[in-house]
Amino acid sequence: MDGKPLLEAAGLVKSFGETRVLRGVDLAVPAGTVSVLIGPSGSGKTTVLRCLNALERPEAGLVRIGDVSVDFAALPQQGRRAALRAETRLRAQSGMVFQAHHLFPHRSALENLLEGPVVVQGRPREEARAEALVLLERVGLKGREDSLPSQLSGGQQQRVGIARALAIRPQVVLFDEPTSALDPELVGEVLAVMRDLAEGGTTMVVVTHEIRFAQQVADQVLFLDGGVVVERGPAAQVIADPREERTRRFLRRLLDPL
Amino acid sequence: MDGKPLLEAAGLVKSFGETRVLRGVDLAVPAGTVSVLIGPSGSGKTTVLRCLNALERPEAGLVRIGDVSVDFAALPQQGRRAALRAETRLRAQSGMVFQAHHLFPHRSALENLLEGPVVVQGRPREEARAEALVLLERVGLKGREDSLPSQLSGGQQQRVGIARALAIRPQVVLFDEPTSALDPELVGEVLAVMRDLAEGGTTMVVVTHEIRFAQQVADQVLFLDGGVVVERGPAAQVIADPREERTRRFLRRLLDPL
Amino acid sequence: MDWELLRTSAWPLLQGLVLGTIPLTALSFVLGLAIAVVVALMRLSPVKLVSGLGRVYVSAIRGTPLLVQLFIVFYALPSLGVTIDPWPSAIIAFSLNVGGYAAEVVRSAVLSVPRGQWEAAATVGMGYGTTLRRVVMPQAARLAVPPLSNTLISLVKDTSLASTVLVTEMFRVAQQIAAPTYQFFTLYGLAAVYYWVVCVVLSAVQDRLEGRLNRYVTA
Amino acid sequence: MDWELLRTSAWPLLQGLVLGTIPLTALSFVLGLAIAVVVALMRLSPVKLVSGLGRVYVSAIRGTPLLVQLFIVFYALPSLGVTIDPWPSAIIAFSLNVGGYAAEVVRSAVLSVPRGQWEAAATVGMGYGTTLRRVVMPQAARLAVPPLSNTLISLVKDTSLASTVLVTEMFRVAQQIAAPTYQFFTLYGLAAVYYWVVCVVLSAVQDRLEGRLNRYVTA
């Protein structure tokens, strides 16, 4: 490592229509670390992840992953094709895990993993297949490679989603509330897979409400509210002893809903 | 009260194809009390609720709510029409709140509440409307009566669902994981409404994974596993000090997923 | 292009459109939709006999040309002692025809409404009919509108076959005017323009309806 | 019913079916589907000009009778110096026609595929075309099959209009045999039976396809 963080975002500003959803978000994620984003509904967590992945185009701000960087403010001047190319290139640096998995329903677990490497990246099918099988085993789905998504439980689907994000060999994996659509019982298996990945050195940015996961796995926790990062720091500090009143109130409500 | 519980189920047996999902479930819910059903995924919790509501027809067993009772084993001999009539009559005794709310998407919040009383029960529109407005206020949705479901947040949708279940003036309200599809932050508002109902004397049967809710609100907790009630008793006992190893294991996994 | 002929033909064709084509289309489509709903529900029935009958109906209607269906209603039924006047014959044949095609559209749209909606309706006490009418059909409508609008717009033009059963609509008028002058091309072109105007109006209605029905769809 | 006539007509009509109706239908439908996909995507384009062009196309095709479209391709284009042979003319007119109707079906089916699928495809690196081909279309197919099968089955019978541009298909053969004896009814009935058989086969294919495409649908 050369001291520079693997992923860096600076000054992200994004509006939908009249409403400004991100008001200058900065983020630095060193290689091999886990950053957890927490914050109330509508605070912009999903939007941040989507900007990192260029699924959303911010009005201003810079995102760099490894040595690919995009200056979003400058994009519009580059022309449609060049802008698209830049975004696609950035997108290839990260994998994304959605809350509602969004697996391709008409393809088996294995085929879901192969779309990226084989169809898009054009890697040899046999090689990609071997790697995909390893990934499925890693998320605990050995033997289920031919199942369709509809034949898998929610937790299994989400784990296929994680494997699919890894299959494109991203530098960073982005998770958007990967467990919040799951039955409580199935949450554990997904979090376990994520912890294993983190321990294996995968760089991750995770939006989640699983505070215990953040405490145990995160190197850094960021609290987002109203489109700005209100507080950031080690998990132990932000969660156990938040400096800001807003953070404290949010955590209290989360831990004791009633 | 005449000492008899308001809702009673006895010997519910239900199979889907080859697999027997309920293997003789008994249940007694006194008027004005809250019973919470917990148990692992696939243990049959949803199926129990659906049998109480006659959405599912068990092969054997008896369900009684107030003075309406149905002997499911005897239904097939009564002929199709009589059986349907009996089921419809039983169904009218309870309201149901689904995990995925299932609001009618093309009707406003208020209209969702009026379908039962006005369209089905034929009560005067003005009277039903007045009552529905009270219900919406009770679940904290005053002023949102003309919103379509798609214009409401998940928590608000779920609260409309509760109000809709109440609008048919049921004797019992059945809840199937009413908060598990919600953002963690929105869970609180729904649980609060449910607690208020309980305190107001509504008889409720609730399937949930919200252990703290069960502790605070339930008069009775039942732990279901493999289609039988493994353990039942006051919340304090079943949750804090379960007798059965299976219950203990389940609760441990739920409280600490990692 | 014979402008004088066009000018003098404009009015009779418009009469044919307004007094023939449009009422024929409107009546047949409304009745056809009703038939379609019934047949779609039959095809969805768990009772094998009922769904089988629905299937036979759809197969018979889609499987044979509309022209033959018109022939049967008007020319073959009399030999069985049933003689029906031209207009009723045309409307019967067209509605039966629309019924067969639209049934498939309705069936697929009804299937697309989630089961949860049926169950929610049951829990507020609705029976099968009420659920269909108040819950399922309004939601199925959204998906059904574009293909049904295809069916309707086809029907507008298929009514030209009504002349086989002695009903005079716009296309027949065009043929009648063209015959003594041999200007078929001009008259058919004029008819096409009228049809096109009707279609534009119907498409606009379709767009508005789609917009309206999309309003309450979540994401 | 003239049984002898039926017997001697069976073979020529079958020839007309196999050499005329079926290849005409198959070719036109395949080309028409391709046009439909392009037009549907145009109508979905955010670029106003492109979506406007798509709209005009659909409106022109659905708005005018197929007969007029055939006339234009075959009888009017020559006056602009473009003379096209009967078979190509028929196939051009039919595919353009199918394209207009099927475009609406495809558009509505594409819209029914959740946005999440587009985004998931983007995150694994797919561009617009690849996403359509590998992710969206296979899912849209499920909803599109019943209405498209209506379009196809209509087309089978609409090919009888090909005779206006000198293509001889089954219905024309039936007319030719009927003419000297005026036994139109008998011959049309025989044609109807052939059409019906084709439709039964196509419906069976539709059912299997629907079953196949429903396989991976959750709940």
Added chain:
Amino acid sequence: DGIVGGSSSAAPSGSASGTGGVLRVASEGTYSPFTYHDQKDGGKLTGYDVDVITAVGQKMGMQVEFTDVTWDAIFAGLEAGRYDVIANQVTVNPERQALYDFSTPYTTSTGAIITRADDTSITSLQSLAGKTTAQSSTSNWAQVASGAGAEVEAVEGFTQAVTLLKQGRVDATVNDDLAALDYLKTTGDTSVKIAAKTDDTSEQAFALGKGSELTPKVDEALAELEADGTLAQISQKYFGEDVSR
């Protein structure tokens, strides 16, 4: 007869032919100059066949009521008892005689071979051998042309045949000389011509249901019309010559 709802046979009363003094007649209404709607006269049904059958009706003391029917349905309607007689230049041939009653013929026509005006290669029926003609498949001229060795393209009607001829897609079309003359007269088209007439003549008559009790009465009326010169007079009006014999 109004333009819309062109059928005036509002009372299809089964097979009680001709009772109540009404003679129900079917014709295409799109076959000029035999049966067509005259736009200069408010779209009234008129033509040679229409006039003849009207005169026949008068002689029979019956009121004539017309119905517009498409050609391929016209005989189905006769069989279904929707009307009593077809007045539409029906050519008499043995196959048809087996199925229907025919009156005595009221038109005799010959075939005309129509070619492009500048085409000199076709001078007789025989020279059609190897050429392509466009024929309405429902007419017997198709058989005449193919009998002469021509390849026949089937079209819907005369106009279409002439269009193909002018576009050079076919070499000729064979049709009734009367229809051909009417076309040339009406349109003033000089790009086509009548290149030759065929030798064989054909006879057109009214068609009635098999065994109809009206047939002899129609024949009787026709005989009277011929005798008193009415038939020839009607023929003169439309063709400038007597085509009735």
